[in-house]
Amino acid sequence: MRALQVDRSLARFVTARVSSRPAAVRLTETPSPTPPGPDWVTIRPLLSGICGSDLATVYGRASRWFEPYVSFPFVPGHEIVAETAGGERVVVEPVLHCRIRGVDPLCSACADGRTNRCENLAAGHLAAGLQTGYCNQTGGGWSASLVAHRQQLHPVPSGWSDEAAVMVEPVACSVHAAMSAPPGAGPVAAVIGAGTIGLATIAAIRTFREDVTTVIAVAKHPEQRRLARQLGADFVANPDELRRAVRRATGSWILDNGQLTGGADVVFDCVGTSESLSESTAVAAPGATVVLAGMPGQVGVDLTALWQRELRLAGAYAYGPERNAGDRHSFDLSMQLIAEHDLGRLVSARYPLDRHSDALEHASHAGARGATKVVFDLRQEKRR
Amino acid sequence: MTRPGFVLEVDRSTPPILTWHGEGFRLENLPAGRSRVIYPPEPLESLRDPDAAIREALASPLGDSKPLRELLFPGMRLTIAFDDISLPLPPMRRPDNRQRVIEAVLDIAAAAGVDDVALICALALHRRMTESELRHAIGDRVYDSFAPIGRLLQHDAEDPEGLIHIGVTERGEDVEINRRAAESDLIVYVNINLVAMDGGHKSVATGLASYRSLRHHHNVKTMRHSKSFMDPEHSALHSSNWRMGRLLAASGVKIFQIETTLNNDAFPSQTAFLQKREWEWSARDRASYVASTRALSLLTPRAARSLFQSIKAPHAMTSVYAGEVEAVHAETTRMVHRQQLVEVQGQTDVAIFGLPHICPYNVNSIMNPILVMCMGLGYLFNLYRGRPIVREGGVAILSHPTPWAFHPVHHPSYIDFFEEVLSETTDPVVIEKNYEQRFATDEWYRHLYRTSHAYHGVHPFYMWYWGAHALEHLGRVIVVGGNRKAVRRLGFSPASTIADALEMASDVVGDEPTISHFHCPPIMIADVK
Amino acid sequence: MSGQLPGAHSPDKRLPVTARSWAQARSGVRRRIRTASTFPLGSPPWPGTVELPPADKTLGVHYDSEWARSPFARRARTALQATVANPLLRALTSPSVRGLDRLAHFDEPAIFVANHSSHLDAPLILSVIPPRWRDELFVAGAADYFFDTHPKAVLSALALNAVPMERQRVSRTSAGRATQLLDDGWSMLIFPEGGRSPDGWGQPHRPGAAWLAVRSSVPVVPLYLEGTARILPKGSRRPKPGHVTVNFGAPILPPSDGDSRTFARTIEDAIAALADELAGDWYAARRRAAAGTTPPLSGPDATAWRRSWALGAARTGAGPKADSSRWPWNHRP
Known part of the structure; x- marks a missing residue:
């Protein structure tokens, strides 16, 4: 073969x-x-x-x-x-x-x-x-x-397209990420990155996280912005607009060096680069959780904020029974999400x-x- | 001899016309046979001895006011309020009108033995002025006399202690103004009347008011019923201010209004070509045009900006009136009209506005895209009396680089407005309904407005409302030579040249449209018959 | 050494060789040079018993400085000011100029009237006065001081465009020349105190300036100079760099009734008010001027020590330039 x-x-x-x-x-x-x-x-x-x-x-x-x-x-x-x-x-x-x-x-x-x-x-x-x-x-x-x-x-499930089915595994990763932030963290979430994981995370937050009322997404490209919005982001920011967007949503202040006084209650880093992780810690409120949904590799980040603001840095890998969703399996939740948001459309090219x-x-x-x-x-x- | 304004019918032999483009200008050819260029009147003769004229005005006031000397007495509380950095444009050479008038007022106050004097910069929701800007406006002597002892104040529309609610007009408008001013035995308001919108009851009722009071006339409904806000007779904005002013007078707030007018001599003699008619350019004018455009093309935008912001206009005082607010303002408006009115016959399908480097809200700052909108559709579009120079459903073509750039200190809420609000909608009504409240009460903006040099959080909304009448009236807005993304975010169409823009305009207004080119600055008012 | 008692040794002589005695040795050299310029090496003194020959008709008040206003001399003066005098004065006095905005709309020939306490005053004013007036301005110089020898007269005329003027009362010669120049559109700089102040306080004004203004109906611009006396006081030969403030007042028109005595008082009061502005703030000065309580420039009517004591107190407001360097370069709290 x-x-x-x-x-x-x-x-x-x-x-x-x-x-x-x-x-x-x-x-x-x-x-x-x-x-x-x-x-x-x-x-x-x-x-x-x-x-x-x-x-x-x-x-x-x-x-x-x-x-x-x-x-x-x-x-x-x-x-x-x-x-x-x-x-x-x-x-x-x-x-x-x-x-x-x-x-x-x-x-x-x-x-x-x-x-x-x-x-x-x-x-x-x-x-x-x-x-x-x-x-x-x-x-x-x-x-x-x-x-x-x-x-x-x-x-x-019968009646599903192959495209919808192939999304089950990646979307399950996003579901797992969305569920791994502690329940009741707070109303404002930021999702950095609008690739498959980022977009699916936005959808997962919207469907499974009732404690989150505001989702701020970061997307670079026009199609990503459109999808992020469709999937339920309240505001889609360019990477350089994120801090201001979080500031507006949380009513915090920006200090002279660009730091926020407050921030988002949970941040999903769906990119996994030094820049995205730095930005994630920069926009996280004291005590917030930063979930690493993208595979990071070796990154260089100033972790002073992590220490001083008692942030929690949480990895989210793969899937399993979700403790925050009555032990339903991520794949199960993923299938529900795909059906609900028609995520099969995220498959944009076949080779x-x-x-x-x-x-x-x-x-x-x-x-x-x-x-x-x-x-x-x-x-x-x-x-x- | 000062020549009046002029409307040039463009024919085949008409030279290309100077068109402002932010920190620069271009020569543009206009289609022959269907275009006209509207030129402002030339600068009026200035007062030979402005100081003597001021003393004279203070001694023989208009209306039912007594001379200033008789209104002053030992032991009184005197508050002198003055216009802020937004006037005049470009900033005038020293000494500023405000300095001359304030010194004359203080001279009389000194003779009358007045000790309790405070000066208040009537900035409403504008940014606080810096020390050097204040020194430029009111002079070193006044600054050094009052700033060190804390008697030079800047109005704070968000200071609960510093405001007082005077009452409610018959239309239910709250009148809330600066407490120190309201509780004084006399407010002397020192104004510079650059355009017909300024002055009158607007000076105190807007300049010293709180957000709570301002929102009654700074809103979409009022601005859509101000046609135009440059014509107080037909401006809902002014009706509201007049109601508030009369309530103030009825409540015992005593105001001695001093208004000054300037001629429209806006640019230094080295760049005289900027305010000349193109066919009258001398060899020297042509040489300085070529040299300055070449030099500007070599500069970075930042360098060009600081060069243009350093321009100090040779504006000269043409009149000064003092006394009762309405009597004074009637005379002032007459003088402004004498300098600025140009009679224009009928409307055209298209209007071309070359936007200069400066508008009231970016002195020593950056003209961001929202200010481009406000300058084009708020100010220049509204510089008419009677009817707009462009017909309903017509097209406005703005020429400005429209950079995606904001001054981080002066315009923090503008950045958010542009990033958040305009990415959702450009409809003033929706914007007002969905976003104004949140921006107006954002603690961070409030903090920056009160302690730094930032415009109030709600100010970008007002800029957008300023253009609400034009947005409703026009069929399309095209920006020539702007940053495409920024132009689209404003809801306008980008074009690279005037010719392209005219092509695009014909989609809306049909082939062979008639065109007006508004040759401003200097400022003028088109009296459209 | 003027205070030394006869027969006593200078205290320095009893000290071991130190830096101070070196300074003394240097001043000895200077004394020797001065000795060399006296007779017989210099010109002999004229015995009081011998009658003076008729005065030289080409010096003093009779000195004709017309040549100093020729185009060539004017250009030479401008060059001299631009290349030598002004840079030197800036370095020496670092002047801050105030009140020029009061002349913004004023565009006529004028008589600039200033207080006088140092040789620096005239060149300093020339260096800060706007070109509109500087290019056509003459300085009233004491005939008996600046025009007593040919070299001094030539230098004064060339460098300052000085015109000789009597100190005590204006003679027909000098008055005629001054009015002629004013009528021709020249501006004038005059120190109505008639000479430099001996102690730093102002002296009473002589009426000449007011008289000339009334006579030619030229506006007077009062000027107050603060600080030149600290840099180069009367009697000193070595200037000590410092900080000077020049305060220009608003032009004053001469009275239409031609009363030059009252006008002289007006000018004196205006200069006093300008001084008062510098000592405190402008509005307070206006209040005092309106109340007639502006402190006079002539100082208190008291004994010498109390006058100089008061002068020190009056000056504290405008001492040497504030030290702008900050920590860590300057370790001062």
Whole structure:
């Protein structure tokens, strides 16, 4: 079968990083992965999304933190809507936690159901890999076929488009981010970034967070601004307008050096750069929570405000049963959100594997090019 | 000899016409056969000895007022209020009219043995003036006499202790003004009447009023019924101020009004071409036009701004009247009209307004996009008597670079207005309903207005209301040479040249439209028959 | 050494060799130079018993300074002022000029009348007066002081456009010349005290300035100079840099009834009021002027020490230039 594959090749990573081209990935013919156990099935991807963390990998910018949690060579792609041999459409919950790895006893997080916090991502009978799409035994979404554990599969509601279904995984991440701010934090939320995660976070706040009355979004590009507003942002600011927007919404003052006296009660950083994190801490009110929804990597931030204002910096990774929503699973909430806001429309471009370079370029400049989610369309791919 | 205003019918041999463009100017060709250029009258003769004229005016006041000397007595409380930085434009060379008048008043007060004197800058919701601006306006001697002892005050429309509610007019308008002024035995108001809007009861009823009082006439409804606000006879803004002024008089607030007028000599002699008719430009004028446009093209916007802001006009005093407010203002308005009225026959489909570098709210500051709107559609559009120079449904073409730039100290609420309010709507009624209250009561704006040099939080709204009549009247507004994003945010259409703008205008008013070019500054009033 | 008793040693002589004795040695050198300029090296004194020959008709009040108003001399004077005198005066006196706005609408020849306490006064006023008047202005100089020798006369005429004038009473020669120049459109600078103040306080005005103004119906612009006496007082040869304030008053028209005595008093009061303005604030000065309680420039009518004591008190308001440097460069709270 044809697949996009990432090899353990320093030369490729360096080339990708230096040339700013997606050079760490190549299109190749590989044998389809074989199921590693009885509970595993072969599935055929229909659409497979390109995520920010994928882009970091193929452009050679991923943090070395992930090194022990991947096994080379691997096929990326973890936002997957696929078809089983029986013709049933499923979305994949890609985290490869204790149960899937056959680890017994379970780690305490998995025992608690919070599989995204699993401690055994490199243990068990399966090769290392934090998710499907990082493990050389499972394969990944950017190919014609892969294997998945039955527990990973969520059936797609009937009548849904493939586009809506492929959004379930990324939107679940946003739902998890929105739910990870403590309940009753306060009425004003700021969402920095208006890519898939940012936009879905806005929608998730609007649907699931009744304690938040005002959502201020930061978007750079016109299409992002339009969508942010549609999905329920009360005010959409340019990056350099954020502080003033938060000031207006919170009635605080701006001090001479541009600092706010107060700020937003919860801030979602859906970008994960030094700038976005600095801005997040700058507009957070004393005691506020800053949720990192975007994958940050190595950043440089002045954390004085974090210390002096007793901010809480909270990561929000993947999904699981949501404590703030009666333990409903993020995927469940995500499906509700997608149906409610028609989030399938966020899929703005589909590419065949042959045009993977164009696809990845497009995805890495999605905002500027008026796009949100770019996906690989594998429906025409030959199955072998 | 001063020539009156002039309306030039453009023909094939007409030279290109000077058109202001912010910190600069261009020569623009206008279509022959259907365009006209409206030129202001030339500067009137000034008073030969202004100080003597002031003394004379104080000694023989108009109306039922007694001479100033007889109104002053030892042990009294005297408050001298004066116009703020928004007048005149450009700022005049020293000595300013205000300094001359205030010194003359104080001379008499000194002779009368008055000790309790306070000076108040009647800035309403404008920004507080800086020390150097005050020194320029009222002179070093007056500044040094009163500032160090805390008797030079700037009106604070948000100081609950410093305001007093006088009463309510028959139309239910609150009259609330500066307490020190209201509780004085006499208010002497020292005014500079640059345009017909200024002066009269507006001086005290607006200049020394609180937000609570101002909102009764600074609103969309009033501004839409002021046609125009430059014509007090037909201005709801002025009717309201007059009701308030009469209530003040009836409540025992004694005002001795001193109004001065200036000629329209707005630019120094090196740039005389700016106020000459193009076909009369001498070799020297042409050389200075070429040299100045070349030099300006080399400057950064910031440098150009500081160069233009340093211009001090050779304005000279043409009259001074003192006494009872309405009697004084009638004479003053007559003088303003003598200097500014230009008779114009009929309306045209299109009007072209070249916007200069300055408007009342950006002295020593930046002309931000909201002020561009206010200058074009508020001030220049309204400089008419009778009917607007452009017909209903017509097109106004403004020429200004319209930078996306704001003075962070002077205009903090303008930035928010532009970013938040205008990105939602440009409809004055919606803006007034949905946003005014929040901006007017924002504590941060209030703090900056009271302690720094910021315009009041609600001030950008007033700028927008100022253009409400024009927005309702016009079919389209086109801005030539502006920052496109900023122009669109204002709800206007950007164009790169006057020719393009005229093409775009023909979509609205049809082919071959008639055009008026308003050759301002210097300021004039088109008397449209 | 004037206060030294006969036969006593100067206290310096009893001290060991110090910086002070070095200064004394230097002043000794200066004394020797002065000795060298006396007879026989200098010109001999004229015995009182011998009758004086008739005065030189080309000096004193008779000195004809017409040449100093030729185009060439005027240009030379302007150049001299621009390149040498004005920079030097600015450095020495760092003048702050006030009240020029009172002349903004005034555009006629005028008689500038000022108080006088230093040789710096005339050149300083010339350096700050607006060009409108400076370019056609002559200075009334004491005939017996500035025009007693040819070199002094030439220098005064060239540098200041000085015209000789008697101190005690105006003679026909000098009055005629001054009125002629005023009639020709020249402005004039005159010090009606008739000479520099010996102690810093003003002296009574002589009536000449008022008389000339009335005679030629030229407006008078009063001027008050504060601080030149500290920089170069009468009797001093070495100027001490300091800060000077020049306060211009509003022009005063001469009375139509031709009463020059009253007018002289008006001018004197105007200058006193200008001085009062500098000491406090303008409005308070106007209040005192209106009440007739402006402190006179002539100081209190008392003994010498009390007069100089009062002078020190009057000056505290306008001392040397305020120290503008701040911490950390200047360690002062």
